[in-house]
Amino acid sequence: MTGSLRSDTQETVLRGTPVVPGVGYGPVIRPGRRPDVPIDTSVIDDTARGAELERFRTAASTVSTRLRGRAELATGAASEVLSANAAMAQDRGWIRAAEKLIAAGSPASSATDAATEQFTAMFEKVGGLMAERVTDLRDIRDRVIAEILGVPEPGVPVPAVPSVLFADDLAPADTAGLDATLVVGLATSLGGPTSHTAIIARQLGIACIVAVAGLDDIAEGTPALVDGGTGLIVLQPDTTSAVEQVAAAKAELDRVSQWSGPGATADGHAVDILANVQDGAGARAARNSAADGIGLFRTELCFLDRDTEPTVDEQAEIYGQVLEAFEGHKVVVRTLDAGSDKPLRFANHADEANPALGIRGIRIAEQDRGILYRQLDGIAAAAKATGSSPWVMAPMIATAAEAAAFAADVRERGLKPGVMIEVPAAALLAEHILEHVDFLSIGTNDLAQYTMAADRMSSQLAALTDPWQPAVLALVAHTAKAGAAAGKPVGVCGEAAADPLLACVLVGLGITSLSAASAAIAHVGAKLSTVTLDQCKEAAGAALRTDSSTAARAAVGAILN
Ligand code: PEP
Numbered sequence: 001m002t003g004s005l006r007s008d009t010q011e012t013v014l015r016g017t018p019v020v021p022g023v024g025y026g027p028v029i030r031p032g033r034r035p036d037v038p039i040d041t042s043v044i045d046d047t048a049r050g051a052e053l054e055r056f057r058t059a060a061s062t063v064s065t066r067l068r069g070r071a072e073l074a075t076g077a078a079s080e081v082l083s084a085n086a087a088m089a090q091d092r093g094w095i096r097a098a099e100k101l102i103a104a105g106s107p108a109s110s111a112t113d114a115a116t117e118q119f120t121a122m123f124e125k126v127g128g129l130m131a132e133r134v135t136d137l138r139d140i141r142d143r144v145i146a147e148i149l150g151v152p153e154p155g156v157p158v159p160a161v162p163s164v165l166f167a168d169d170l171a172p173a174d175t176a177g178l179d180a181t182l183v184v185g186l187a188t189s190l191g192g193p194t195s196h197t198a199i200i201a202r203q204l205g206i207a208c209i210v211a212v213a214g215l216d217d218i219a220e221g222t223p224a225l226v227d228g229g230t231g232l233i234v235l236q237p238d239t240t241s242a243v244e245q246v247a248a249a250k251a252e253l254d255r256v257s258q259w260s261g262p263g264a265t266a267d268g269h270a271v272d273i274l275a276n277v278q279d280g281a282g283a284r285a286a287r288n289s290a291a292d293g294i295g296l297f298r299t300e301l302c303f304l305d306r307d308t309e310p311t312v313d314e315q316a317e318i319y320g321q322v323l324e325a326f327e328g329h330k331v332v333v334r335t336l337d338a339g340s341d342k343p344l345r346f347a348n349h350a351d352e353a354n355p356a357l358g359i360r361g362i363r364i365a366e367q368d369r370g371i372l373y374r375q376l377d378g379i380a381a382a383a384k385a386t387g388s389s390p391w392v393m394a395p396m397i398a399t400a401a402e403a404a405a406f407a408a409d410v411r412e413r414g415l416k417p418g419v420m421i422e423v424p425a426a427a428l429l430a431e432h433i434l435e436h437v438d439f440l441s442i443g444t445n446d447l448a449q450y451t452m453a454a455d456r457m458s459s460q461l462a463a464l465t466d467p468w469q470p471a472v473l474a475l476v477a478h479t480a481k482a483g484a485a486a487g488k489p490v491g492v493c494g495e496a497a498a499d500p501l502l503a504c505v506l507v508g509l510g511i512t513s514l515s516a517a518s519a520a521i522a523h524v525g526a527k528l529s530t531v532t533l534d535q536c537k538e539a540a541g542a543a544l545r546t547d548s549s550t551a552a553r554a555a556v557g558a559i560l561n
């Protein structure tokens, strides 16, 4: 639920979706103005077009080099995002589109703008993750135009005192360059929990809230307290109380970072706490957390930029890196979840009217079984080469027949089969699906999307896709019960597992493992270690009896906090 309200003390409180816990307090700052794109309909003289082309090429290459330089100074996700943006400023399709316009007489700045609009329209049509790249490409456009016009680079100012940054949305290049000692809180009116802003803020440890209504009206310089744990922003708070809240949050973060596993409740009920990764580098980074293993390896993310299918050997090499990083530990590899917000050029086909309900996940294999076979061969080869026994699961399973066919293909290669529960139909018939597979893993991001009929990428619908929705929790409960009856493990690997309080509820519902981004693992493990299994069960029962996500949070908070 987003919006603003007045508290008893006349402080104004804004509400958004919490994405990175922590509390930051300081005056509001805002990103610098983007350059105005000159509306220039003049036609460049034939003889000057060569020079105009050169101005564009030099500007695009300067922006790319500058971003690459910043990528080298940054680490982890921030560095990856900056490198991807540096590459985008040199994208051949985009450059060619602008060059074509300049060759036809368009001035360099207008051509940059028009070429960008061509591409953003295409990204928006595809939707999902591609639509998120619109912010990235528009940011590149603004930087290139600023360079062409010789005006300062747009972006976030460096404040003189610790401040909180409010923006519509931030370009990844801006978020990645933030200094966490000076920007102590971040709030955006757009974006979702899986946006680049959220991912980088998590890595930098900056308290962050997205999808905040009413942010635009707040003037620069207004003192504000940003609580990334609750999703609340208090404007003009009482200074003493604000300083105390910041200190308390810092002490809590210090305490949490001491947690080193293994996952268990205060009374010793063991729960595997695992990491979500997307490649070998992510898996190696996860080794530095207290993760017991990998609960979700999103293999499709390794191939987003590929035109052609990777060979079995190439796949084996990539998967082997992840298996090697967690040698001797549990690793759950997910087969390609291509389609919808993560289209793969070699696996997905042309336009679909409704890609989230279209051919994605295991449905790709219904069209072309060979893609699945070659991937399973790659996983089996990686397992053999590293001497490991990975678990392998399929995304977007809707029927028991799909689960049965997948399990047979996995077993044939000596691997352990499971499926993701992301479609309400699969949750409701979990007991039948469990007749065929050895484990289940609930993807709460998609389960919430399909249960609530609300696009998970939409910031306006963030309250509906909240995994605290009691209807989503009821499906989790049903699935966990089926797992317990069959004596088979049921994990959660969606964002719900990264929320410490909700993680305790999941355990109370009977979930046996929790898999989350590395940065969330200590928060989840530390919280779980302070509560008993009975308290988790009591909290789960209370959440299930509510009729809204807000009521569920409140009921659980009263028991576990
Ligand atoms: C999910 O849907 O919860 C999940 C873990 O899969 P993804 O986020 O990759 O769709």
Ligand code: MG
Binding pocket: 395, 422, 443, 445, 446
């Ligand atoms: Mg999913």
